[in-house]
Amino acid sequence: MFTIAKRMTRRAAIACIAAAGMAVAGCQPTSLGSSGPAIGPQIDPSQPVQVAMLVPGGTGNADLDWLGRSLANAARMAAADANGARIDLRVYTTTPAEASAVEAAETAAAEGAQIILGPLFADSANAVGNAMKDNNLNVLSFSNNTQIAGSNVFVLGNTFDNVADRLVDYGVKQGLRRFLMVYENDAAGQIGAAAIQSAIAQNGATLAGRQEHALSRDSIDTIIPAVSQAAKSGQIDAIFMTANQQAVLPYLTDQLANAGVTSREAQFMGLTRWDTPAARLQLPGVQGGWFALPDTTLQSQFTSRYRAAYGEAPHELGSLGYDGVAAVAALAGSGNRNAVNTIGLTRSAGFTGVNGVFRLRRDGTNERGMAIATINNGRVVIIDPAPRSFGGGFGF
The missing domain is CATH 3.40.50.2300 (Response regulator)
Structure with missing residues (x-):
């Protein structure tokens, strides 16, 4: 019997875990609900917002490293595009292991991070979310596994x-x-x-x-x-x-x-x-x-800009790095002190990313215009x- 896709390639595994979110750690965050307390600090809009980004890097896997590079470069583009906001973007590379992601997040928090973008894999995002609760920091994961969404963990990926x-x-x-x-x-x-x-x-x-x-x-x-x-x-x-x-x-x-x-x-x-x-x-x-x-016009514009800036095409998931920074920048640029907490992040009007409009729900999931x-x-x-x-x- 010929078996279809019996063994997944590393690229397929990345897409499946990041998009479908198959790997979930045992400790599940509790749902914030529609009227829970705000999570995350308030900012001073006149000062730079320190955004920590956890991306895969130095893994020895070309596709995974390309994805990490795309996420970081797209985030830099969003920081440069920020209108009226200053984004202090700091990129931390991690391996796919949970311990590596948690260590990077704890380092970022100690260095003054006000919000965490990433990591990629669902189980690592869950672990980072739990580790950042004591720091009162929100985590905008690049996964779209809705099973890890809730409390201080949001998923940016299309679900x-x-x-x-x-x-x-x-x-x-x-x-x-x-x-x-x-x-x-x-x-x-x-x-x-x-x-x-x-x-x-x-x-x-x-x-x-x-x-x-x-x-x-x-x-x-x-x-x-x-x-x-x-x-x-x-x-x-x-x-x-x-x-x-x-x-x-x-x-x-x-x-x-x-x-x-x-x-x-x-x-x-x-x-x-x-x-x-x-x-x-x-x-x-x-x-x-x-x-x-996604919105094909916006996506095409982003791809062209990215290729011109970095000499290669972005990974198909790289645009999530832009979206995370763009959301924070939109809030901070309007003088919103809630740019990194759940009050601001879950505004009903949402945000415009390079794949179209999107918004974050109070339960940690997202909604995207497609x-x-x-x-x-x-x-x-x-x-x-x-x-x-x-x-x-x-x-x-």
Whole structure:
């Protein structure tokens, strides 16, 4: 039996832990709630704000070091862009080990840090959050594992919950009501499935069925008849796939297409980016499918600026470094003494980063403005642009 993605590459592991957040330490922070006390110090807006940044470096892994370099460089760009604020950015390199991240955070706190950006990995972010409680410092982690969010720990990464809610919300507005969920049986697949199920419930739609598969061709083959029957019989309006492992999407969509099921029979949508790698765009099964993207105009501008400044493209997660500094700078630049505490960080208007608008919730999670895209004849087409601002309450 040919197994799909049986072994994860280091790059895939980075994306999975930073984006899906699979590694969670045992001690979980408690949720702040909507009316808890403010965490974090007040600042003097007339003075520089000392921001500590924990990034991977010197690891011996080229991809991980590139990511650390991108995070730090993007943060420097945001500090330079600060309007009316002075950011004293201090970068500390760490290994993926929890102890290394905690040691760096404790050093930063001793040197006067007023807020911590990073680290990358979920378990390390959890450990740093616990270590910084006595220092009354907030931690803006680059992970998006919502399981570690809460108390003084925020997640900056785009979450499965964000993507699922955006897609289901848009689908419901287009008349889609009955969703079939297809997901992997690994940890990331389970997290993604939970996000999809929650989004369906929150948007008043119906989970009409669920199909779980292992990371193998044989396992995917076993669910194709049931998925195909549901689509052809009109029992469902949409098929929402986690397809988190890189090899799953091409095989799953091709097998469905071979069985006569495409987005014409039931709208395909995915929890992950369908436009990378670029070769995916030519796959017959993904044509017409929906997925979520950041604000492509802002992202393109950032990439061009970064390449001009540093002579290389930024890592796809590097923009999170910009976002963290930009949030603090926006608050400090307006004279807000709460620039590094939970009162300021969780303002309902949010902030504008290089991937679009975003805001932090009091429970440590985030909300990001995203576009809805489809693939049409091998080209990415934006069918619903990313919002440029938030409304009165949470939710677009």
